[in-house]
Amino acid sequence: MSETKRILPSVIGSQSNPVGLMSGDKMNERAAELTKTIKTHLQTMRPWDSEFLNKEQFAKPTSSAEVKSRLEGNLSFFAVNYILVCAAVGCIAVLLNWHLLILAVILGGAWFWLLSQPSSIKIGDHSIAKVHAQVALAAVSLLLVFLFAGTVVFAIIGMSAVLVLGHAIFHKGKCEEEDEETGI
Known part of the structure; x- marks a missing residue:
């Protein structure tokens, strides 16, 4: 049993971070970067009704x-x-x-x-x-x-x-x- 406890943290993560996931600050940082990038790109999206799907614009x-x-x-x-x-x-x-x-x-x-x-x-x-x-x-x-x-x-x-x-x-x-x- 002690052997399992000793190996498991090294496989999955550390004792302070047992699942091995990013810290909250790092995840929040990446989420903020991703949100900013998505917002930047979505600003260039064209209106669906007046430009993208406007029937009069198709020929x-x-x-x-x-x-x-x-x-x-x-x-x-x-x-x-x-x-x-x-x-x-x-x-x-x-x-x-x-x-x-x-x-x-x-x-x-x-x-x-x-x-x-x-x-x-x-x-x-x-x-x-x-x-x-x-x-x-x-x-x-x-x-x-x-x-x-x-x-x-x-x-x-x-x-x-x-x-x-x-x-x-x-x-x-x-x-x-x-x-x-x-x-x-």
């Missing part, structure tokens, strides 16, 4: 040059909206497939635990660099995702691509609106 392109121009302009102009559309497609797919939901929770927990560890992880008498553990967990994550949810992942990628590229091609875009207003 069939007349040439391949126009398709290229719309793709280039709209992909950058509506980038945050497109990211949110892809995230929504992914969330819907995860919620509709219970095995993917369970896998997401398990892998999310594993990544949360790993990312909250110090620069090296001690397992018994051995120490593993955090970067090596991250590479191993990334490989395991990819393997598990493709084994248990490969078709769903490709369906998410395909549906997201169709929605984003379809919108980008058929939406007139801001460049054309400005050209029409100025008469150029």
Whole structure:
């Protein structure tokens, strides 16, 4: 029993931090950084009703040059909206497939635990660099995702691509609106 008590803290964490998670201050710091980054990016999101989904802004392109121009302009102009559309497609797919939901929770927990560890992880008498553990967990994550949810992942990628590229091609875009207003 004393042997177990001696090994366990080195495997899971320290005696003062038995689970091995980040301290509250460090987590609050990272959460604040993440919140600031998200807020910064969300400020560039375009309005859904008046710009992104406005029926009057959709038209069939007349040439391949126009398709290229719309793709280039709209992909950058509506980038945050497109990211949110892809995230929504992914969330819907995860919620509709219970095995993917369970896998997401398990892998999310594993990544949360790993990312909250110090620069090296001690397992018994051995120490593993955090970067090596991250590479191993990334490989395991990819393997598990493709084994248990490969078709769903490709369906998410395909549906997201169709929605984003379809919108980008058929939406007139801001460049054309400005050209029409100025008469150029």
